[in-house]
Structures are given as C-alpha cells and as structure tokens.
Amino acid sequence: QVQLVESGGGLVQAGGSLRLSCAASGRAFNSYAISWFRQAPGKEREFVAAITLSGGSTYVADSVQGRFTISRGNAKNTVYLQMNSLKPEDTAVYYCAARYSSGNYPAVYEYAYWGQGTQVTVSS
Numbered sequence: 001q002v003q004l005v006e007s008g009g010g011l012v013q014a015g016g017s018l019r020l021s022c023a024a025s026g027r028a029f030n031s032y033a034i035s036w037f038r039q040a041p042g043k044e045r046e047f048v049a050a051i052t053l054s055g056g057s058t059y060v061a062d063s064v065q066g067r068f069t070i071s072r073g074n075a076k077n078t079v080y081l082q083m084n085s086l087k088p089e090d091t092a093v094y095y096c097a098a099r100y101s102s103g104n105y106p107a108v109y110e111y112a113y114w115g116q117g118t119q120v121t122v123s124s
Contacts, residue, residue, distance in 0.1 A: 002026045002113045004034075004096050009118030012086055020081040020118060022096030031098035031112070034079045035105055036070065038092035038120075045095070047106035051079055059105050064090075086122045093117040 008020040022034060035050035049070035050059045058070050069082040079096060097111035104110060 002098075004098060004113055004115035006094065006096050006115045006118040009094060009120045011121045011123065014086060014088055014122055014124050016086050016122070017082070017084045018086065018120060020083070020094055020096075020120070022079045022081075022115060024077045024079070024096075024098060032100050032102065033098070033105070034072075035097050035099070035111065036079075036081045036094060037097060037108065038090075038094045039117075040089075040092040043092075045108050046092075047108075048094070049081060050105040052102075053079075061106070083120070086120075088122045088124045091120060091122050093119050 003025045005023045006020060008018060012018055033050050033052045036048040037045050038048050039045040047061050048064055049068060051070045051072055053076050067085045071080045095117045096115045098113045099111045
C-alpha cells in the first residue's frame with residue numbers, strides 16, 4: 001500500500017515556526033521526489049517545495065524562499081518542511097505528495113500519491 005502521512009501542523013503566532021513531517025511507506029517510499037503543497041480556503045493547491053530522495057536536490061517556491069526549508073531524514077523515508085517567520089497568509093492545509101520522475105514540480109497532476117494534509121494556522 002502507498003501511504004504518505006503528514007504531521008506537525010498547528011496554531012502559531014505570526015513570526016513563529018513549525019516543522020512539518022511527511023512519512024512515506026509502501027510504493028511512495030520508492031518515489032523519485034516528494035513535494036509539499038498547500039491549499040487555503042477558496043484557493044487552488046499551491047506548490048511549496050520539493051526534494052529528490054536520492055540526490056537531495058531541492059526546489060522552493062518564490063513565495064516562501066528564505067523562510068521555508070525542505071529536507072529529508074537519514075532513512076530518506078521522511079521529508080520535513082521547516083517553516084520560519086510564518087505569516088497569516090501561510091495559513092492553509094499542507095499536503096505532501098510523491099512523484100516518480102522529474103519534471104514540472106508545481107504541476108499537481110504529475111503526482112501519484114497524496115497525504116491527507118495537516119492544518120497550519122498562523123494568527124496575526
């Protein structure tokens with residue numbers, strides 16, 4: 001079975017930090033890359049960051065560059081999203097997703113598997 005499980009969301013004040021985790025198992029564990037997306041109410045799902053599981057190459061959206069960092073655990077089956085200097089506009093459900101090849105990382109349709117999401121709420 002393919003499984004991606006996010007954790008680490010919560011309520012934080014503006015300027016604070018959170019670290020999200022995405023644990024991959026099954027076929028998702030053998031994916032090429034894992035990305036983080038977010039979706040705010042009434043908005044489209046937005047690419048946040050991606051990391052390749054073998055080489056560790058990272059890609060971060062301009063909107064969070066300098067504040068968010070994506071990394072992987074030593075066992076490569078866990079991916080983290082460190083979020084610093086959080087803003088109210090970062091409030092969203094955050095999802096991790098797995099893909100089997102390189103390509104257009106922000107393209108939602110290119111991802112094979114998705115987690116259930118974790119809520120991040122940033123208060124002003």
